[in-house]
Amino acid sequence: MEYIIADEVLANIEKRGLKVDDVKSVIEGAGDDRIYNGSVFIAKKEIGDLTVYARYAVDGDKVTVEAGYCHKMKILDIVLVGEDSEWKYCKNGEVVKTGHTNLTYLGATRSGPSLVEPKSGQSWIEEYLAAGALTTAEGLFQQKRA
Amino acid sequence: MGYEELFPPNDLKEWHPNAAKRFASPFVDNYHDRIDVDPIMLSNAAVHCGFTIRDFYEKPELGIHCVGYVAELFDLLPVTHWFFSLPWVRELGVTLEYKDTLPPVSTGPIISEPEDVLKLEPIGKEELLKGSTVPLYYNLYDYVQKNLPHTLVPISYGFDLCGAGAELVGVENFIMWTFTEPEVAHKLVDTYVETSINGAECLADKYGSAMLIVGSVLANNDIFSDEQVEEYSAKKMRHYTDQCFRRGAGPQVFYHLCGNHETDWKVFKNNLIWSPFNVFQIGYEGQHEFPADKLKENFQDVTTIMPGVDTKLMINANPKKVYERAKEVLLAGRDAKKGFILGTCCETPPYTLPGNLLALTRAARDFGTYGTW
Numbered sequence: 001m002e003y004i005i006a007d008e009v010l011a012n013i014e015k016r017g018l019k020v021d022d023v024k025s026v027i028e029g030a031g032d033d034r035i036y037n038g039s040v041f042i043a044k045k046e047i048g049d050l051t052v053y054a055r056y057a058v059d060g061d062k063v064t065v066e067a068g069y070c071h072k073m074k075i076l077d078i079v080l081v082g083e084d085s086e087w088k089y090c091k092n093g094e095v096v097k098t099g100h101t102n103l104t105y106l107g108a109t110r111s112g113p114s115l116v117e118p119k120s121g122q123s124w125i126e127e128y129l130a131a132g133a134l135t136t137a138e139g140l141f142q143q144k145r146a
Numbered sequence: 147m148g149y150e151e152l153f154p155p156n157d158l159k160e161w162h163p164n165a166a167k168r169f170a171s172p173f174v175d176n177y178h179d180r181i182d183v184d185p186i187m188l189s190n191a192a193v194h195c196g197f198t199i200r201d202f203y204e205k206p207e208l209g210i211h212c213v214g215y216v217a218e219l220f221d222l223l224p225v226t227h228w229f230f231s232l233p234w235v236r237e238l239g240v241t242l243e244y245k246d247t248l249p250p251v252s253t254g255p256i257i258s259e260p261e262d263v264l265k266l267e268p269i270g271k272e273e274l275l276k277g278s279t280v281p282l283y284y285n286l287y288d289y290v291q292k293n294l295p296h297t298l299v300p301i302s303y304g305f306d307l308c309g310a311g312a313e314l315v316g317v318e319n320f321i322m323w324t325f326t327e328p329e330v331a332h333k334l335v336d337t338y339v340e341t342s343i344n345g346a347e348c349l350a351d352k353y354g355s356a357m358l359i360v361g362s363v364l365a366n367n368d369i370f371s372d373e374q375v376e377e378y379s380a381k382k383m384r385h386y387t388d389q390c391f392r393r394g395a396g397p398q399v400f401y402h403l404c405g406n407h408e409t410d411w412k413v414f415k416n417n418l419i420w421s422p423f424n425v426f427q428i429g430y431e432g433q434h435e436f437p438a439d440k441l442k443e444n445f446q447d448v449t450t451i452m453p454g455v456d457t458k459l460m461i462n463a464n465p466k467k468v469y470e471r472a473k474e475v476l477l478a479g480r481d482a483k484k485g486f487i488l489g490t491c492c493e494t495p496p497y498t499l500p501g502n503l504l505a506l507t508r509a510a511r512d513f514g515t516y517g518t519w
Contacts (some may be wrong), residue, residue, distance in 0.1 A: 073422070079420075079447055079448060080415070080416060080420070080448065082416060100420050100448060103422065106174070107174075107175060107176070108173070108174040108175040108176070109175065110173070110421075110422035110423070110484065111420050111421075111422070111447070111448050111449075111484075112397075112420070112421055112422050113388070113391070113419050113420070113421070128391065128392045129391060132391060132392070132394055132396070133355075133391045133395075133396040133397035133421060134397065134422070136354075136355045136396065136397050137397040137421065137422040137423060140173075140397070140398075140423060141174055141422075143170075144170030144171075144173065144174045144176070
């Protein structure tokens with residue numbers, strides 16, 4: 001596989017405390033356990049205490065990494081299932097929905113917006129949430145549990 | 147002389163640390179002390195300090211300092227807020243005037259023809275930075291950062307998305323157009339919503355994040371059907387929160403459903419965005435407080451709930467009645483899975499009696515102490 005990672009994407013990956021190898025390992029270990037929208041995929045993998053994601057496009061042997069991100073909150077069960085999203089789950093072909101998932105961190109369980117596939121019970125967090133509101137939430141949990 | 151010279155400091159050794167721990171507790175499953183009390187105190191704080199309602203709104207820094215100072219008196223929240231229901235409308239052309247006994251109100255509609263509504267465009271960030279609302283909040287939070295840093299939570303207010311959009315044409319026209327010219331009614335609300343989202347991004351840019359306060363006030367069952375509330379309010383609130391999150395605001399959200407939401411409450415759960423830190427409040431079911439047990443049963447899996455005591459009771463010379471009602475609310479909802487805050491059904495009135503605020507806190511101490519139920 002040939003990886004293409006733009007400087008800006010690389011900088012974001014490093015800013016988030018991830019290594020490129022983490023993101024590559026998500027991609028290489030995904031198999032069918034990923035969602036797709038056209039030629040773009042999102043895959044996730046638990047690495048240590050983090051859930052690490054890769055969003056990437058595949059063209060033959062070339063993999064263009066669009067984003068690598070992570071969250072510390074651990075994904076639990078689906079709480080709410082909403083409308084269809086543009087994503088499908090590779091493993092079963094089901095349309096992925098917008099929804100909410102319980103997330104747990106430092107002993108507290110709260111729900112957050114997510115992409116969900118109810119039949120498999122799988123959830124995914126999008127980059128804007130993981131790198132934005134969830135990162136702030138994790139900081140608040142750390143402060144408030146202190 | 148700055149307003150900060152009018153106030154002694156908060157007790158930062160005992161009161162504030164304890165209040166801060168209590169405030170955090172329902173959100174992080176680390177219960178501390180007792181159920182918190184939030185009477186949504188605004189100009190009442192100024193009145194307690196000897197100022198007027200007009201002072202509160204005309205002098206935001208004074209107003210927010212009153213809120214931070216008085217919170218200690220009644221052992222309320224350790225954070226400050228200051229707001230009124232019509233942010234962002236000035237940038238859209240509405241003129242607001244200050245009143246002696248009211249928050250700022252519009253001097254009247256600025257658009258009368260539907261075709262003029264269709265020409266409206268949301269106000270972009272650059273223009274908002276030069277407008278009145280963003281500088282107002284920047285000045286306000288800079289003041290808090292300097293003088294009351296222990297209470298700072300930068301907040302961006304979308305507030306009443308439907309009602310604020312309606313202000314541009316007048317509520318009567320707006321309601322009529324929801325039936326006769328729905329695309330015009332949607333355009334009004336959407337213009338306000340997009341402007342508010344841009345405003346939230348301005349706040350998030352400066353402070354790194356921004357709590358969101360957004361509600362459904364005009365859109366309630368006294369005026370609209372459930373379907374209209376869903377179309378003109380709940381879905382707009384979803385879009386607002388989703389887009390604000392995408393622009394760096396959140397994760398804290400306070401959803402405030404003001405007025406009568408007798409049956410339309412059902413449209414909100416599946417439409418709203420629920421974050422790890424949200425509080426959900428519904429004011430009334432018909433003429434009565436929205437039942438705490440119903441709020442708990444239907445929303446406790448996604449949010450901290452904030453049922454309330456009728457605001458009418460807060461100006462009634464009968465603290466015992468407030469205490470008894472608060473007790474009922476507490477007993478009905480205090481074990482909500484994702485936390486409970488004792489509120490009032492809306493902003494506590496400007497002339498709320500101190501004895502009634504004490505009655506709320508007393509009830510929380512007597513019936514909201516963690517570990518006793």
